[in-house]
Amino acid sequence: MFGKSLAAQAFGAALLLGFGYAGMVVVLSLLTTVTAQMLGCQVDEGSVHQCMVLxxxxxxxxxxxGMTVMLMLVAMxxxxxxxxxAxxxxxxxxxxxxFGA
Structure with missing residues (x-):
């Protein structure tokens, strides 16, 4: 009854987009931190630090x-x-x- 309705599809899409966006931002931030640590570089919100690779x-x-977390705070x-x-x-x-209305 409810599983294939347009409302259910809209709600599922909104949840998928919402959690997908939040998950992407967290993964990108963690990937940035791990990459910087592996290369011996410093990453913070204060300023850009030099990090030489090849x-x-x-x-x-x-x-x-790394600043995508700040974007998430604004867009969330x-x-x-x-x-x-939705x-x-x-x-x-x-x-x-x-209720059959």
């Missing part, structure tokens, strides 16, 4: 990828609003189907 400085890249409320809206639509559709 004659190329990847400090700016490590800094930018929007993701939560989208998930909440949940309200899904519950409304389910109640409509359940």
């Amino acid at each position: 004659g190329a400085d990847i400090g700016k890249l490590l800094y930018a990828s 409320p929007l993701v939560l609003i989208a998930v909440g809206a 949940l309200s639509v899904a519950v409304g559709a389910w109640l409509s189907d359940f």
